[in-house]
Amino acid sequence: MVTQVDEGAVWPAQGDRPHAPAHPTNMPDNTADLEPRVRRIVTRWGHDPTALVQILREVQEEFDYLPAPALTLVARLLRIPYSRAKGVASFYSFLSDEPRGSYRVLFSDNITDRMAGSERLVDALCHRLWVEPGKVSEDGLVSVGHTSCTGMCDQGPAALVNGRAVPALTADRIEQIGDLILARTPMAEWPAELFAVTDHVRRSDILLGHSLQPGDAIRAALQRGTRGWSEHAANERSWREAYVGAAQGPIATLEEIKRSNLRGRGGAGFTTGIKWEACRHATGLARYVVCNADEGEPGTFKDRVLLTSHADLVFDGMTVAAYAIGASQGFLYLRGEYRYLLESLEATLERRRAANILGNGIAGQAGFDFDIRIHVGAGSYVCGEESALIESLEGKRGVPRNRPPYPVTNGYRQQPTIVNNVETLCAAALIAVHGGDWYRSLGTLKSSGTKILSVAGDVARPGLYEYPFGVTVRQVLDDCGATGTQAVQISGPSGVCIDATEFDRRIAFEDLSTAGAFTVFDASRDMFEVARNYAQFFAHESCGFCTPCRVGTSMLLAAMDKIHAGNGTQHELREMNRLNRVLLMSAHCGLGHTACNPILDTLKRFRPAYERKLRSLDFAPAFDLDGALDRARQMTGRDDAAAHLEPQP
Amino acid sequence: MNEPLPSFRIDGEECAFTPGQTVLQAALAAGRHIPHLCYHPEFRPHGSCKLCTVKVNGSHATSCTLPARAGLEVQSETAELNAERRMMVQLLFVEGNHFCPSCEKSGHCKLQAVAYDLGMTSPRFDHFFPDRPVDASHPELLLDFNRCILCELCVRASAEVDGKQVFALAGRGMGKHLVVNSQSGLLRDSDIAVTDKAAEVCPVGVILPKRVGFAVPVGQRRFDHRPISAQAGDFAPRTPGSRGS
Numbered sequence: 004m005v006t007q008v009d010e011g012a013v014w015p016a017q018g019d020r021p022h023a024p025a026h027p028t029n030m031p032d033n034t035a036d037l038e039p040r041v042r043r044i045v046t047r048w049g050h051d052p053t054a055l056v057q058i059l060r061e062v063q064e065e066f067d068y069l070p071a072p073a074l075t076l077v078a079r080l081l082r083i084p085y086s087r088a089k090g091v092a093s094f095y096s097f098l099s100d101e102p103r104g105s106y107r108v109l110f111s112d113n114i115t116d117r118m119a120g121s122e123r124l125v126d127a128l129c130h131r132l133w134v135e136p137g138k139v140s141e142d143g144l145v146s147v148g149h150t151s152c153t154g155m156c157d158q159g160p161a162a163l164v165n166g167r168a169v170p171a172l173t174a175d176r177i178e179q180i181g182d183l184i185l186a187r188t189p190m191a192e193w194p195a196e197l198f199a200v201t202d203h204v205r206r207s208d209i210l211l212g213h214s215l216q217p218g219d220a221i222r223a224a225l226q227r228g229t230r231g232w233s234e235h236a237a238n239e240r241s242w243r244e245a246y247v248g249a250a251q252g253p254i255a256t257l258e259e260i261k262r263s264n265l266r267g268r269g270g271a272g273f274t275t276g277i278k279w280e281a282c283r284h285a286t287g288l289a290r291y292v293v294c295n296a297d298e299g300e301p302g303t304f305k306d307r308v309l310l311t312s313h314a315d316l317v318f319d320g321m322t323v324a325a326y327a328i329g330a331s332q333g334f335l336y337l338r339g340e341y342r343y344l345l346e347s348l349e350a351t352l353e354r355r356r357a358a359n360i361l362g363n364g365i366a367g368q369a370g371f372d373f374d375i376r377i378h379v380g381a382g383s384y385v386c387g388e389e390s391a392l393i394e395s396l397e398g399k400r401g402v403p404r405n406r407p408p409y410p411v412t413n414g415y416r417q418q419p420t421i422v423n424n425v426e427t428l429c430a431a432a433l434i435a436v437h438g439g440d441w442y443r444s445l446g447t448l449k450s451s452g453t454k455i456l457s458v459a460g461d462v463a464r465p466g467l468y469e470y471p472f473g474v475t476v477r478q479v480l481d482d483c484g485a486t487g488t489q490a491v492q493i494s495g496p497s498g499v500c501i502d503a504t505e506f507d508r509r510i511a512f513e514d515l516s517t518a519g520a521f522t523v524f525d526a527s528r529d530m531f532e533v534a535r536n537y538a539q540f541f542a543h544e545s546c547g548f549c550t551p552c553r554v555g556t557s558m559l560l561a562a563m564d565k566i567h568a569g570n571g572t573q574h575e576l577r578e579m580n581r582l583n584r585v586l587l588m589s590a591h592c593g594l595g596h597t598a599c600n601p602i603l604d605t606l607k608r609f610r611p612a613y614e615r616k617l618r619s620l621d622f623a624p625a626f627d628l629d630g631a632l633d634r635a636r637q638m639t640g641r642d643d644a645a646a647h648l649e650p651q652p
Numbered sequence: 653m654n655e656p657l658p659s660f661r662i663d664g665e666e667c668a669f670t671p672g673q674t675v676l677q678a679a680l681a682a683g684r685h686i687p688h689l690c691y692h693p694e695f696r697p698h699g700s701c702k703l704c705t706v707k708v709n710g711s712h713a714t715s716c717t718l719p720a721r722a723g724l725e726v727q728s729e730t731a732e733l734n735a736e737r738r739m740m741v742q743l744l745f746v747e748g749n750h751f752c753p754s755c756e757k758s759g760h761c762k763l764q765a766v767a768y769d770l771g772m773t774s775p776r777f778d779h780f781f782p783d784r785p786v787d788a789s790h791p792e793l794l795l796d797f798n799r800c801i802l803c804e805l806c807v808r809a810s811a812e813v814d815g816k817q818v819f820a821l822a823g824r825g826m827g828k829h830l831v832v833n834s835q836s837g838l839l840r841d842s843d844i845a846v847t848d849k850a851a852e853v854c855p856v857g858v859i860l861p862k863r864v865g866f867a868v869p870v871g872q873r874r875f876d877h878r879p880i881s882a883q884a885g886d887f888a889p890r891t892p893g894s895r896g897s
Contacts, residue, residue, distance in 0.1 A: 075835060086820035086833035093822040383824070400821070405699050405717045547802070547828030549702050554743035557826045558777055578777075585736050585743075588712045589705040 034070050041065075041073050045080045052081045053416075055398030059092050060339070060381050064166070067107070069100045094400040094546075095381035096150065097166065097339050106145040106184045111161040113152035113301040114536040115459045115522060121160035124177050125149075131181035145184050151384060151540055152301035153340040156459035156522070157203045157466045165190055166342050169197050198343065202308045203466025206482060208453045209445065210313075210429055211469045217315035218360035220432035224323045225366055227255040227435075257283065257327045260431060262439025264451045269295055269387070269424035270494060270518035271593075275431065278421055281411040283328040285419035290330040292321050292373075293415065293422040295392060297338045299384035300495035301540055302520030305455040306425040308467055310337070310344055313429060314351045318375060320428030322365065323435045325373040328421060333375040336392050339382045348377055384544035388592050389422035390414075391546070402548045403592040426455055426519070446472030450511040458483045460492075460523035468521075470510065477506040479521060487525045490609070495520035496537035497597035500530075500604035530609040531616060535563040537601035545594065551585045552595030558582055559602060570627060571617050576606065660724035662706075669720040676704050676716040677889045679728070685884035686728050687737050687766050689744075689855055690803035691716045693890050695812065701744075701803060703737050703766065738770040746777045747826070749784065749798035750856075756865045757857030759873025763801055764856075765880035780826070787832070789840035792862055799857045800830050806859060810850035818844045830858070 044061045048054040058081070062073050069092050078088040092098045110116065110125050125136060129147050134140040137148050155161035158170040164180065167190065176197065183193055204211050261276030282290060294317060298306040309317055321333045337345065352375055355361035365371040383401045385391045390404035393415050414420020423431070430452055434442045443451040450472035456479060459465045463484025470479070480488055492500050493510075494517035501508065501515070508514050524533060542556040559582055562575045583599035590596050606613060629648040636646050644650070657668040662679055669678035674697055679686050690701040697716035704715040707727040715726070727733065744750075744763060752758045787795035802821070807830075810818040818839075822831045834841035844851060851859055870876070874883075 071835075084817040084820065084833045085835060086817065086822070086831050089831060090820045090822045093827075094824045096824075400824070405697075405714075407719070542825065545825040547823070547825045549700050550740050550743055550801075551702055553802075553825060553828065554747045557780070558743065558746075561778065581739060585739050588736055589702040589714070589740070591699065591702070591714075 034066055034072070037066075037070065037072055038076060041076045042080065045077060050080060051398075052083050053396070053398040055081065055083070055088065055091055056095065056381055056395055057378060057398075059088070059095075059098055060379055063098055067105060067165075068102045069098060071100065074100060091398065091400055095339075095383050096543075097382035102139065102143060104139045104144055104146040105187070107163075107165055108145065108147045108180070108184075109150040109163045110148070111151075111153040111155060111159060111163070112149040112536070112539070113156055113159070114533050115156040115302065116152075116160040117532075117536060118460065118528065119159045121172070124160055124172050124174065127174060128177050128181055131178065132184060144187070150340075150382065151299065151544060154298055154304040154307050154338070155200070156302055156304055156457065156520075158201055159459075163340065166339070167198060168200060168340065168343050170200055200307075200311070200343075202312055203464075204308065204312075205458070205464055205466040206468040206470065208469040208471065209433060210316075210426070210453055210455065211308075211467065213313075213316065213433060215316060215319070215432070215436060217355060218319065218358060218366065220316070220319040220435040221322050221326070221360055222366055223436040224256045224326050225252055225368055225371075227252055227259065253283070253327045253329065256323060256435060259434055259439040260327065263430075263434045263442035264439075264449075265427065265430050265434060265442065266450065266512060267424055268426035268430070268454070268518065270300070270497070270516070272512045272516055275423065275427055278411055278423075279324065279328050282419045282421045285412040287412075287418040289332065289416075289418050290328050291415045291418060291420040292324045292328070292330045292333040293389075293392065293396070293420060294321050294333065294335045294425055294428055295387065295389065295422050296341070296425050297336050297380050297387040297392060298341075298425070299338060299387045299544075300497060300518055300520055301537070302459060302492065302495045302522040303457040303518060304459075305457045305467055305519045307341055307344075309425050309429055309455075310341065310348065314348055315355070316429045316432050317425055318351065318355060318361065319435075320423075320430070320432035321375060322361065322373055323431055324421060324423065324428060326365075326371065328419075330421075331372045331374070333373060334396055334415070335375060335377045336386070336396065337377055337379050338386075339380040342379055345377060345379060352377070383546070384540075385546045385592070385594055388594065391592070392422060393420065400546070402546050424518075447509075447511050447513065449513045454510055454517065455519055456510070456517070456521040457519045458521045458523070461485060461488065461525035461528070462523050472511045473509050475507050475509055476501065476515070479510070480506065480523065483523070485523045485525070487527075488523055489526045489528060490524045490530060490533075490605075492520065492522040492524070492533070492601075494518050495522070496540055496601045497593065498600065500533075500601060500608065502608045529612055530605045531563075531566070531612040534601045534605040535560075535567055538563045538598075541594065541598035545598070549589070549591035549595065551588075552590045552592075552598065555582050555586050555590075555595070556598050559599065563602070566613065566616050568627070568630075569616065569618065571613075573617065576613065576617075579606075658720075658722035660720055660722060660726060662726040663729050667726075671720075673720050673889065674716055675706065675708070675713075675718045675720050675724065675726055678720045679715070679726075680884050681888040683885045683888075684728075685881040686715055687734075687770060687881075688716060688887075689762055689766060689801060690805065691887070692805050692853060692855075693887050695805065695808050698804060698808070701740070701801070703740055705733065705736065707733065734770055738767075738772050739776075741767045741770055741772055742774075742776045744801050745772075745775045746779045747782070748800060749779075749781065755799065755857045756860055757799070759870055759876045760868075761857060761875070762855035762880065763799075765875035768875070769879045769881045784829070787839050789838040790842075790844070790862075791840070792846040793839060793844065793851055794860045794862055795832070795839050796858055796860065797830060801856055802828055802830070803855060805853045805855065806830070806850045809853040810844070810848065813849035814845075816843055816848065816850070818842045818848070818850055 074088050078085045139146040153161050155170040160172045161170040265275040266272045296306050363372045386395045386401040388403045391401040395401040410420045446452050453469050453471050456468045493515050538560045542560040545552045545556045547553040562579050565571050586595050586599050659666045659668040667682050686704045688704040690698045699714045699717040706715045784797040807819045810816045823829050832839050832842050
């Protein structure tokens with residue numbers, strides 16, 4: 004589903020179209036044998052309604068969209084109302100119940116993509132393919148649109164073609180893609196180098212530089228504590244003693260995690276040991292470990308690299324967590340943008356099962372059963388919020404739950420669940436091996452260990468930089484080759500934007516807390532446009548549950564667009580301040596609370612960037628009489644002076 | 653002798669509560685008004701309209717979903733909170749198409765009543781003017797989506813009371829909208845009955861019975877003479893089935 008349409012673009016009259024067929028044909032129909040193909044997918048997921056998101060995603064992969072008969076059949080086979088299937092399908096931006104063409108190109112629309120020239124490339128591709136952004140070509144061949152940051156900020160501009168990541172776009176590559184599409188070359192035959200994604204690890208520390216083998220962390224956890232389960236089985240004298248002994252390994256591991264003072268790397272910074280302990284002590288029928296790889300914050304891409312090159316460490320961390328809390332089922336929630344990693348991740352899981360570090364009786368420990376299922380997201384930033392993520396895992400719309408209760412007591416299927424960031428679980432694996440004291444010796448007093456930063460924007464060497472906590476912003480800027488830096492957006496749009504007077508501040512929970520994004524802007528950048536891009540992001544990603552965020556984020560965007568169009572006044576700045584207060588005060592979740600940060604921060608630090616766009620008067624009407632003629636100009640292909648009410652600048 | 657009920661303080665006064673109640677439920681049961689729209693006395697609190705946001709021990713919270721606890725210090729009737737609430741009502745007004753003078757629900761409408769009560773005199777923001785076609789397909793019920801505030805009460809009523817799931821939500825963000833559970837998307841093809849709870853629960857004028865328009869003349873309607881804030885007791889929690897509000 005494409006949501007951003009560039010209304011302002013002027014398109015040549017349709018008659019000029021070079022590749023237009025004489026008569027527009029209908030959409031290509033690939034819905035033959037629909038019923039058995041849908042049945043096959045639903046059967047593979049065991050007719051499980053909680054797998055609805057996965058089923059819909061696979062149905063869409065099968066037919067390029069969700070045909071109404073397929074949606075009906077899915078609902079019938081799962082015994083759920085048709086409207087529920089439709090409600091879920093329409094929530095996720097990668098799912099569409101309308102044909103979007105055989106080729107669907109979605110340009111990543113993060114500010115870093117725009118800084119790297121994505122807008123020109125969108126225009127170039129649209130002209131090449133003779134299609135308007137946001138629309139499907141007449142022959143049903145292709146659509147071109149925008150999507151939120153795809154996590155390729157170090158190698159942008161990037162796009163997704165039929166869900167597949169294509170980074171490092173250039174004019175040449177765009178031409179090549181245009182040719183491939185016009186020649187109707189199947190995606191499988193596209194040159195592999197188009198899809199080549201690079202790790203760009205620029206600075207390694209304990210995590211990115213680890214030398215652990217798959218399963219090392221699990222074996223270390225099992226050996227921790229006085230006696231393991233298997234030893235006990237051999238010489239136990241009573242069931243009671245055996246039970247106590249059995250708990251020692253997990254509790255010893257939990258103690259090390261607590262001793263390490265590890266805090267969540269997803270942004271909130273909750274102490275991991277406390278979360279795990281609360282889950283372990285919660286009563287329930289089962290416990291679950293969820294790895295949050297829904298890395299949606301614009302500007303961050305560290306989890307992509309960890310899952311590409313350190314997947315075993317991630318799975319080791321999940322398995323250690325399962326051991327510590329007593330879980331037998333885990334989920335990796337992989338964001339839809341990283342769908343291309345699915346096959347290699349499944350292969351890693353398979354290797355681990357064969358090596359007995361996943362499955363039943365892990366590492367020879369009778370009773371230590373744990374397996375991992377991968378859930379692929381379908382385009383929703385809110386699902387990075389842990390309770391929304393769980394809703395999505397359960398096959399629902401990704402709307403954050405009312406809390407309390409929290410997931411540690413009422414999570415997946417209302418059972419005790421821990422949701423941890425990819426990087427947190429990697430750190431947990433390291434702690435399982437080297438101990439909590441070792442980990443705590445790194446970083447600062449309140450922020451132990453290291454943090455991976457996703458550095459992008461106006462820098463010579465974008466990529467991943469791992470530092471012990473406490474590093475200054477200035478140090479990072481020096482290391483990545485940033486010059487003439489005006490501002491740094493720390494932790495993405497939901498984080499904080501700082502200017503040059505604050506570059507001696509430190510990356511740490513007690514100062515600049517971050518989930519990892521580190522986006523650099525040099526003096527040539529218009530910080531108003533940065534904030535406007537972020538306002539678009541939040542309006543696009545709001546789940547729509549609560550009034551302030553649903554309407555407020557769109558209202559903020561409307562005000563920013565009005566200023567952008569040259570019609571803004573002090574009135575807009577005042578209204579934005581009021582809207583921000585309402586969002587901060589009453590939004591349902593973190594998205595709404597932080598949606599105003601980019602505007603508040605840039606207004607505070609870069610107010611001139613706003614003010615030079617304002618009209619001098621106090622109020623200007625939102626209705627633009629001349630602008631209302633845009634559509635007429637577009638239809639007639641005219642843009643001369645007589646086609647305007649006011650003289651053009 | 654019975655133990656006295658525990659209590660918290662709201663705007664400086666003690667408010668007793670039954671354990672299990674939320675702050676809003678306890679306040680309404682005590683006859684104390686906190687503005688709200690998505691809450692209904694017969695349903696589990698939902699927490700989406702955010703109008704009932706209060707200040708609790710210094711930070712903001714949604715009072716309909718916040719469990720009441722002894723000793724809480726709640727602020728609700730403050731100029732600051734009411735200004736924020738007024739703004740949220742204004743956001744709801746510009747999000748949909750609300751033309752009170754021609755609406756059958758005028759005078760019975762909670763959105764309108766809350767807006768009057770909060771002193772809203774203009775919509776303040778630019779209207780979105782969304783395109784929301786009316787569904788008049790059903791012989792007995794009219795669906796006017798223009799007035800929908802997405803409180804989900806009809807969704808909940810149909811699922812929880814009627815056991816039917818006639819309504820659901822689709823889309824997200826500003827694209828979120830109410831849909832009907834039928835292949836055609838039309839109410840005619842759903843299994844709704846005019847006697848369903850879902851047909852009666854709408855706080856605004858989306859779901860209306862046909863051919864009974866203006867049975868109560870304007871001027872004699874529920875909120876025409878008594879502001880909604882003076883009717884708090886009517887919204888005290890009760891079990892489904894005991895109609896009244």
